[in-house]
Amino acid sequence: MAGGERLGPAGTFIEPTVIAKVDPAMDIVREEVFGPVLVVQRYTDVDAVVAAANDSVYGLAASVWTQSLSHAHRLSRRLQAGTVWINTHSMYDASLPIGGVKQSGYGRDSGLAAMDNYLEWKTVCAVV
Numbered sequence: 001m002a003g004g005e006r007l008g009p010a011g012t013f014i015e016p017t018v019i020a021k022v023d024p025a026m027d028i029v030r031e032e033v034f035g036p037v038l039v040v041q042r043y044t045d046v047d048a049v050v051a052a053a054n055d056s057v058y059g060l061a062a063s064v065w066t067q068s069l070s071h072a073h074r075l076s077r078r079l080q081a082g083t084v085w086i087n088t089h090s091m092y093d094a095s096l097p098i099g100g101v102k103q104s105g106y107g108r109d110s111g112l113a114a115m116d117n118y119l120e121w122k123t124v125c126a127v128v
Contacts, residue, residue: 001040024052032058032104046075054080060100063089082108 003017016036022029028039043049053062062081064072069086076084082100085091092098097113099105108114 003036024055030056032060050075050078054078057102058100058104059102060104061085 001018001020003015004019005015007013007015014035014037016038018038018040019028020040022039022041024030024041028037029041033039041052043052059080059082061083062076062079063085064075064079065087066072066075072086076086080101082104083098092110094110097108097111099108099113107117109117
């Protein structure tokens with residue numbers, strides 16, 4: 001729909017891009033895209049949206065855009081993603097854990113959850 005042109009001195013950047021009329025089997029739908037790319041798909045049923053979003057080996061992040069905060073919270077519980085933003089995208093805070101699920105990552109960075117990356121837990125039991 002828009003964008004997709006190479007930018008920069010060596011053509012190593014892509015301008016912000018919107019892609020529509022995609023098939024769910026296309027790589028642009030199935031892979032994690034790290035760039036200014038938005039893939040647009042039409043749905044009329046929330047259950048179909050959740051099924052499509054979760055039908056992936058990846059689960060880094062998701063965004064839910066709605067006027068109903070309660071609807072967004074119900075939907076966020078169903079999405080298999082390490083982070084779900086509501087009415088925003090890419091909002092980070094050092095106190096919040098960051099990380100994905102499935103093949104989008106292991107463990108968490110930032111926040112208290114990241115401490116597990118640096119700790120080795122030990123259990124000691126004794127009978128006296």
